[in-house]
Amino acid sequence: METENLIKEIETYLPFAVPEADRASAAELVEKYGNDELVLRLLRDYYTALPDACEEAVTRVSEFSFKQDVHFIVLTTTGHSWLYAVTVDSVALIGEYGVDIPGEVPAEVMYFLGWGTQKEFHENCPSVEKLKEYPWKGMPHTHCPVCGVPVGEDHLLGCVVEVCPWCGGQLKSCNCRFEKLDVEEIETAEQVAAFADLLAEKGRIPFLPEQAPAYPGTSRGLDEGDKKS
Numbered sequence: 258m259e260t261e262n263l264i265k266e267i268e269t270y271l272p273f274a275v276p277e278a279d280r281a282s283a284a285e286l287v288e289k290y291g292n293d294e295l296v297l298r299l300l301r302d303y304y305t306a307l308p309d310a311c312e313e314a315v316t317r318v319s320e321f322s323f324k325q326d327v328h329f330i331v332l333t334t335t336g337h338s339w340l341y342a343v344t345v346d347s348v349a350l351i352g353e354y355g356v357d358i359p360g361e362v363p364a365e366v367m368y369f370l371g372w373g374t375q376k377e378f379h380e381n382c383p384s385v386e387k388l389k390e391y392p393w394k395g396m397p398h399t400h401c402p403v404c405g406v407p408v409g410e411d412h413l414l415g416c417v418v419e420v421c422p423w424c425g426g427q428l429k430s431c432n433c434r435f436e437k438l439d440v441e442e443i444e445t446a447e448q449v450a451a452f453a454d455l456l457a458e459k460g461r462i463p464f465l466p467e468q469a470p471a472y473p474g475t476s477r478g479l480d481e482g483d484k485k486s
């Protein structure tokens with residue numbers, strides 16, 4: 258797997274790139290983004306090239322902007338913040354983030370992002386703390402990872418994440434739908450609709466981040482042709 262190779266490669270460089278005291282936290286961040294090929298390629302580029310020869314561990318990955326398939330990502334290290342442009346097949350260092358050095362940001366990058374002058378560009382750089390952290394595996398969910406509804410809303414019917422209000426199990430796979438309808442099989446759209454009504458009457462359990470599975474599977478909808486197991 259590509260991500261495994263990237264992790265191995267980064268781990269090989271870490272001892273040369275980062276002071277010993279910071280190595281564990283640097284490795285932790287690599288682990289945090291362990292299934293994100295894009296971020297791992299960026300980290301590999303950073304640790305192999307070390308901008309300005311600063312031997313510093315990356316402490317934060319932030320999202321600056323995303324435009325036309327280019328991710329503008331800020332890598333914050335123990336002493337600096339670097340702005341990168343990352344695509345599916347390239348990584349390019351733009352410069353030190355938020356530091357107003359005339360001529361530092363290439364004109365074509367400024368144009369691409371829609372800013373006319375260096376001044377305008379730097380005025381549009383919020384402090385790193387204000388940037389959103391780049392999403393990682395296991396980050397708290399703002400939306401159901403399977404059906405996409407926001408926190409606090411009812412799932413789309415058939416979503417595997419929805420908790421059954423009768424038994425507390427997984428609504429998609431418990432037997433409550435058959436028991437409530439008193440059938441062995443759900444064969445018609447009318448049965449699905451009747452179950453939806455019963456569910457609404459009982460009161461559905463809305464999406465909460467802690468319900469989200471770490472590795473969401475694909476969902477087959479609650480629909481006709483559903484058999485009691």
Ligand SMILES: [Zn+2]
Pocket residue numbers: 401402403404405406412413416417418419464
């Ligand atoms: Zn859902």
Ligand SMILES: [Zn+2]
Pocket residue numbers: 421422423424425426427428431432433434
């Ligand atoms: Zn149930």
